[in-house]
Amino acid sequence: MKRKTWNNWIIAHTFAFPLALLIGFIAIHLFSFIGNLLPEIIASGLGYILWGGIMGCIIGYTQWYFLKTINIPSGWIWRNAIGFAIAETIGVVVLLMMDIDRNIDLIDSYGMEVWTLIYFFGGAISGFLLSRYLKKHTAFFRLWIFANSLIWGISTLLWTALIKFVPRGGGFMTIFGGLFLGLLSALVLNRLLKNDVDKNI
Numbered sequence: 413m414k415r416k417t418w419n420n421w422i423i424a425h426t427f428a429f430p431l432a433l434l435i436g437f438i439a440i441h442l443f444s445f446i447g448n449l450l451p452e453i454i455a456s457g458l459g460y461i462l463w464g465g466i467m468g469c470i471i472g473y474t475q476w477y478f479l480k481t482i483n484i485p486s487g488w489i490w491r492n493a494i495g496f497a498i499a500e501t502i503g504v505v506v507l508l509m510m511d512i513d514r515n516i517d518l519i520d521s522y523g524m525e526v527w528t529l530i531y532f533f534g535g536a537i538s539g540f541l542l543s544r545y546l547k548k549h550t551a552f553f554r555l556w557i558f559a560n561s562l563i564w565g566i567s568t569l570l571w572t573a574l575i576k577f578v579p580r581g582g583g584f585m586t587i588f589g590g591l592f593l594g595l596l597s598a599l600v601l602n603r604l605l606k607n608d609v610d611k612n613i
Contacts (some may be wrong), residue, residue: 417478418602422594424474429567429590430583432470436463453511457504464500464530468493468538475597482605484545491545495538496531503530524572528565535564550604559600567593 440459450458472492476484503526539560546553571589578585 418598421478421598425594426587426590428470428474429593430586432467433586436466460504461497461500464496465493468496491541492538495541496534498537499530499534524576527572528569531568532561532565536561552604563596
């Protein structure tokens with residue numbers, strides 16, 4: 413892609429990422445209203461699964477908006493959403509087995525590490541699902557699985573660490589997570605798709 417396109421990609425991720433987190437945050441609190449129907453820990457878990465799907469959907473759409481110019485199908489969006497919903501589901505099940513409520517027990521302890529691990533695996537799962545779309549564009553499509561996992565893991569560790577150690581910054585710190593997500597994914601995809609996209613854009 414042209415340099416301007418990649419610059420726009422990074423800017424879009426910078427703002428889409430905190431937006432996705434905000435919508436997910438609202439969604440999980442809406443789930444608290446069904447706490448009277450289900451145990452709070454289960455309602456919380458369902459909310460986090462929804463949050464993962466929302467994150468994957470919004471970031472998936474952001475990426476597809478640019479990748480559609482090289483005929484990447486819109487399935488990129490829902491595969492990304494499914495990948496993170498699955499990762500959150502695994503995280504919820506494991507925490508339930510340990511009788512840990514992520515909303516309560518992890519706020520002041522290992523929340524940063526749990527977020528990072530879940531989105532590290534989410535990046536791997538979605539990377540696997542999405543790599544099929546890259547197959548016709550690059551012989552190294554499988555590298556996207558590993559790369560996407562690292563990209564999401566590093567970006568999540570960054571924003572959660574900033575919120576934990578620079579609390580005055582608040583939610584503003586999530587912008588840096590989006591910035592790194594956009595920057596790292598742009599660098600990797602630019603390398604993977606370089607020859608192909610130069611012909612199409």
